[in-house]
Amino acid sequence: xxxxxxxxxxxxxxxxxxxLWEIVGRLEVTFFIPALSDIFVTLLExxxxxxxxxxxxxxxxxxxxxxxxxIVIGIPLGILMGKNRLVDELLLPWVNIFLSAPLTxxxxxxxxxxxxxxxxxxxxxxxxxxxxxxxxxxxGVMQINRSLVEMAHSFGATPKDAFFKIYxxxxxxxxxxxxxxxxxxxxxxxxxxxxxxxxxxxxALFELYSSNFLMKHFWAVLIVLFxxxxxxxxxxxxxxxxxxxxxxxxxx
Amino acid sequence: MSxxxxxxxxxxxxxxxxxxxxxxxxxxxxxxxxxxxxLTSLLGPSGCGKTTxxxxxxxxxxxxxxxxxxxxxxxxxxxxxxxFVFQDFALLPWATVLRNVAFGLELRGVPKPQREEIAVKxxxxxxxxGFEQSYPHELSGGMRQRxxxxxxxxxxxxxxxxxxxxxxxxxxxxxxFQEDLLSLVQNExxxxxxxxxxxxxxxxxxxQIAILLPRPSRxxxxxxxxxxxxxxxxxxxxxxxxxxxxxxxxASLRTYVE
Numbered sequence: 001x002x003x004x005x006x007x008x009x010x011x012x013x014x015x016x017x018x019x020l021w022e023i024v025g026r027l028e029v030t031f032f033i034p035a036l037s038d039i040f041v042t043l044l045e046x047x048x049x050x051x052x053x054x055x056x057x058x059x060x061x062x063x064x065x066x067x068x069x070x071i072v073i074g075i076p077l078g079i080l081m082g083k084n085r086l087v088d089e090l091l092l093p094w095v096n097i098f099l100s101a102p103l104t105x106x107x108x109x110x111x112x113x114x115x116x117x118x119x120x121x122x123x124x125x126x127x128x129x130x131x132x133x134x135x136x137x138x139x140g141v142m143q144i145n146r147s148l149v150e151m152a153h154s155f156g157a158t159p160k161d162a163f164f165k166i167y168x169x170x171x172x173x174x175x176x177x178x179x180x181x182x183x184x185x186x187x188x189x190x191x192x193x194x195x196x197x198x199x200x201x202x203x204a205l206f207e208l209y210s211s212n213f214l215m216k217h218f219w220a221v222l223i224v225l226f227x228x229x230x231x232x233x234x235x236x237x238x239x240x241x242x243x244x245x246x247x248x249x250x251x252x
Numbered sequence: 253m254s255x256x257x258x259x260x261x262x263x264x265x266x267x268x269x270x271x272x273x274x275x276x277x278x279x280x281x282x283x284x285x286x287x288x289x290x291l292t293s294l295l296g297p298s299g300c301g302k303t304t305x306x307x308x309x310x311x312x313x314x315x316x317x318x319x320x321x322x323x324x325x326x327x328x329x330x331x332x333x334x335x336f337v338f339q340d341f342a343l344l345p346w347a348t349v350l351r352n353v354a355f356g357l358e359l360r361g362v363p364k365p366q367r368e369e370i371a372v373k374x375x376x377x378x379x380x381x382g383f384e385q386s387y388p389h390e391l392s393g394g395m396r397q398r399x400x401x402x403x404x405x406x407x408x409x410x411x412x413x414x415x416x417x418x419x420x421x422x423x424x425x426x427x428x429f430q431e432d433l434l435s436l437v438q439n440e441x442x443x444x445x446x447x448x449x450x451x452x453x454x455x456x457x458x459x460q461i462a463i464l465l466p467r468p469s470r471x472x473x474x475x476x477x478x479x480x481x482x483x484x485x486x487x488x489x490x491x492x493x494x495x496x497x498x499x500x501x502x503a504s505l506r507t508y509v510e
Contacts, residue, residue: 147339150312150336153330154310155335155407156330156332161359169346
């Protein structure tokens with residue numbers, strides 16, 4: 001966007017909203033909205049405390065395990081569905097159901113099945129992320145140029161070669177898109193897991209701060225979480241852009 | 253080359269091949285020989301099954317019945333004795349020219365230094381030196397097909413299967429390709445199977461032209477130009493026999509064009 005002839009950097013509108021927040025906070029309209037500057041001061045204060053760092057590492061660890069398993073299972077499964085009609089017919093309805101299902105409602109079942117520990121949280125996180133990863137990998141494979149597959153076949157490619165040298169790369173732009181959305185959903189999953197299953201990590205902090213009406217602390221943790229999720233999504237969007245140059249030229 | 257030798261040595265033989273897609277009969281009882289070291293064109297209107305036949309010979313799709321022999325051995329799938337050149341080039345968009353040309357060898361398990369050495373040689377042969385590190389989207393259509401050709405040549409198969417290789421390049425490039433193809437047939441001791449829908453192209457480049465007609469697909473005629481094959485590339489298009497054959501083929505094909 002341009003203002004008075006100057007090109008504004010992306011998301012400079014945030015400055016405006018930040019100012020508004022600061023004003024509303026200073027006017028002490030509601031305890032729910034403390035001044036933004038106070039929140040950042042609190043953020044600096046708590047960011048070195050052991051409670052915060054433990055929470056960060058607990059949430060980060062569960063998030064990492066959950067997303068990695070979603071990727072490791074989801075991408076091959078999606079590619080397989082795109083390649084094989086029978087597998088696709090069998091699994092596609094389930095993938096679609098789980099993609100749109102309110103997964104939060106399943107969390108109590110997961111607790112019964114997997115207990116109240118890390119395992120259940122990781123599975124919740126993976127369940128939030130995996131379906132869109134599967135669907136995108138599948139979509140990526142389905143639009144693959146048939147003659148690339150024929151080419152590999154004609155030069156004697158084994159199924160393994162075809163999988164790693166053709167299908168994966170041809171579907172990579174879509175796969176990365178799926179991983180990016182999957183990561184965003186996984187943030188939701190890990191927090192829901194840590195609120196509902198066992199009160200640990202950032203979930204515990206949210207619980208602690210909101211029930212004690214420590215709004216500055218509450219907002220500080222929320223801002224940290226938003227920023228982390230945002231940075232992750234941006235990194236993946238950047239990678240996606242780097243490989244998508246060939247998505248539009250796949251006929252080549 | 254004597255007439256008897258041409259007939260006795262076939263690189264590829266197609267015997268009584270049928271191909272059905274459900275109720276649709278793509279090929280019916282097709283029998284055809286491809287002499288070793290020569291270029292044979294499959295020429296015909298669209299829908300006559302010429303690409304289907306080429307892909308059956310490549311082992312990419314199975315025949316419903318009948319037999320295909322390559323150097324006397326029946327075809328059961330793709331093999332190292334054949335290499336395919338694709339109409340739409342079929343290059344890996346995420347790989348450099350060097351890797352694309354070496355890709356056939358990569359799939360055959362040739363170690364990287366060796367396969368890249370071979371690839372560099374063929375990149376030079378097709379006139380793309382200096383473009384080794386370029387990506388397909390940085391090349392013109394003609395250059396992309398040169399990459400596809402170099403890839404097929406680098407695996408050193410005896411039989412080259414070319415599926416309308418020049419149909420996606422512009423007219424000038426196409427003429428240059430046709431001239432280069434003549435030199436290639438002369439210099440490389442390989443057998444070329446060439447699918448095209450251009451009459452002039454088929455007559456210009458072929459030692460033997462098989463005319464395929466649709467509904468049901470069959471070989472209607474085999475033409476062997478004799479007079480101008482050893483002439484200078486530039487004078488072929490003015491040769492009387494060349495012009496006669498072009499006219500004759502058009503006369504037999506025109507009824508199939510709506």
